[in-house]
Structures are given as structure tokens and as C-alpha cells.
Amino acid sequence: MDILKTKLQIGAKKPFKIIHMSDTHLTHADLRDGVRKVKLAEDRLPIFPHAEEMLEAADQLAKELGAPILSTGDLIDFVSLKNLERAKEFAKTHDLFLAAGNHEYSLYVGEAFEDAAYRNQSLQKVQAAFKNNIRQSARVIEGINFVAIDNGYYLFEEEQLAFLKEEVKKGLPIVLLLHVPFYKEELTRQAEDPCTHKTIAYIRDEQLIKAVIAGHIHKNTEGTALGRLPQWTTGCTTLRVFEIS
Numbered sequence: 001m002d003i004l005k006t007k008l009q010i011g012a013k014k015p016f017k018i019i020h021m022s023d024t025h026l027t028h029a030d031l032r033d034g035v036r037k038v039k040l041a042e043d044r045l046p047i048f049p050h051a052e053e054m055l056e057a058a059d060q061l062a063k064e065l066g067a068p069i070l071s072t073g074d075l076i077d078f079v080s081l082k083n084l085e086r087a088k089e090f091a092k093t094h095d096l097f098l099a100a101g102n103h104e105y106s107l108y109v110g111e112a113f114e115d116a117a118y119r120n121q122s123l124q125k126v127q128a129a130f131k132n133n134i135r136q137s138a139r140v141i142e143g144i145n146f147v148a149i150d151n152g153y154y155l156f157e158e159e160q161l162a163f164l165k166e167e168v169k170k171g172l173p174i175v176l177l178l179h180v181p182f183y184k185e186e187l188t189r190q191a192e193d194p195c196t197h198k199t200i201a202y203i204r205d206e207q208l209i210k211a212v213i214a215g216h217i218h219k220n221t222e223g224t225a226l227g228r229l230p231q232w233t234t235g236c237t238t239l240r241v242f243e244i245s
């Protein structure tokens with residue numbers, strides 16, 4: 001487990017810290033969900049052996065810094081009662097703000113084409129574990145508006161674009177929290193979806209949007225998105241402390 005520190009100057013009323021965590025991939029299951037799910041948990045645990053350790057570390061760091069935890073999704077690896085109970089307990093006992101990732105709605109990993117209909121099979125159940133709307137939410141800290149959008153299927157949807165436009169009307173600097181970062185390969189694919197294309201153009205041109213914080217690729221990266229936006233991704237076994245001023 002490592003901790004990275006990143007500075008971001010975007011005009012906060014006073015300096016503050018947030019903890020970015022992503023792609024924790026909890027792999028809990030028990031027989032209430034049946035043997036197939038228990039087998040899935042056993043198969044997935046060796047891929048993500050540090051999930052509980054990361055929640056512990058986030059807990060410690062949050063207490064130490066008195067900072068909120070902003071997660072860009074895949075907190076759970078798949079939908080199970082035990083995973084959702086654990087997520088709910090963590091959300092209840094911490095200042096957690098989450099943009100969902102694709103795995104939040106995975107019933108069995110990689111079993112099906114994942115789209116809105118697939119997501120809707122578990123959305124209500126998953127949403128019930130968290131305090132904020134996991135599809136789109138915003139919270140303001142020291143004059144900075146953190147807008148979290150679930151783009152876990154690489155797409156932006158009309159209601160999310162409308163939500164973002166409403167948030168822009170607040171006139172505050174915005175940090176976007178996304179599951180999937182902007183990167184070249186995906187941008188080409190996303191251009192085929194009209195609403196996603198429109199949303200990306202809007203994000204590129206809206207000057208109140210100052211930075212992107214994302215996950216999904218399970219790597220720590222730092223770069224520029226859409227030709228102008230500083231963008232960070234944080235891997236599965238890293239906590240990134242943003243010092244925002």
C-alpha cells in the first residue's frame with residue numbers, strides 16, 4: 001500500500017485535503033448468494049487480495065487527516081449481500097463520496113454485455129449501500145464543486161449531462177470524479193455515442209471544469225485530458241491525498 005501526495009491549485013476558499021481511493025474490488029460472498037457466487041469470490045480474491053487492507057488504510061488516513069474519502073468506483077468487485085453489507089458499513093462510518101464503476105453492478109464478472117439494462121438489475125440494491133447518488137452527485141468543499149459521474153460503461157447519459165450543466169450554473173470551480181479516465185483509445189470509441197460525444201465536447205470547453213480524478217485502469221497516472229485538463233488516476237493499492245488550494 002502506498003500513499004501519494006498531489007497538489008491542485010484551483011481557487012479554494014482555504015486549503016483542504018481529500019483522499020482519493022479507487023478500484024478497491026471487495027470480493028466477499030457467502031452462501032446466502034449461492035455456491036456460484038462463493039466460487040466467484042474464491043476466484044477473484046487472489047486478484048484483489050488487498051481490498052480490506054485498503055479500507056483499513058483509508059480509515060486510518062481519513063481519521064489522521066480529518067479528510068473525506070472520494071472513491072471513483074469498483075469499491076466492490078461484484079454484487080453480493082456480503083460485499084454490499086461491507087460497503088454499507090464503510091459508507092455509514094466514513095465520509096465516503098462515490099462515483100460508481102462498472103463492477104458495482106457486476107452480477108458475475110464478465111458474464112454478460114454490460115449496459116443500462118444490465119446495470120438496472122442491481123442498481124437499487126447497490127445504491128442502497130451508499131449515501132450519495134452513485135450515478136451522479138455533487139458536493140462542495142471550500143468553494144470547490146466535486147461532481148461525481150458514473151461513466152463505468154464508457155458512456156455519459158443525457159441525465160448526467162443535464163446534471164453537469166446544472167452544477168456548472170453554481171459558478172464554482174469543478175473537479176470531475178469519473179470511473180473511466182479520458183484516454184485516447186476510449187475517446188475514439190466514445191465518439192460513436194452521440195450523448196457521450198456531446199458530453200466530452202462540453203467538458204472540454206467548459207472552463208469551470210478544472211481537473212479530472214479517475215480510476216478504472218488500476219494504475220497511478222498523471223497527465224492531461226482533452227488537451228487541457230489535469231487528470232489523475234489512482235491504482236488499487238494506492239491512496240492519493242490531494243492538497244487542494
Ligand SMILES: [Fe+2]
Pocket residue numbers: 023025074101103216217218
Ligand atoms: Fe476496477
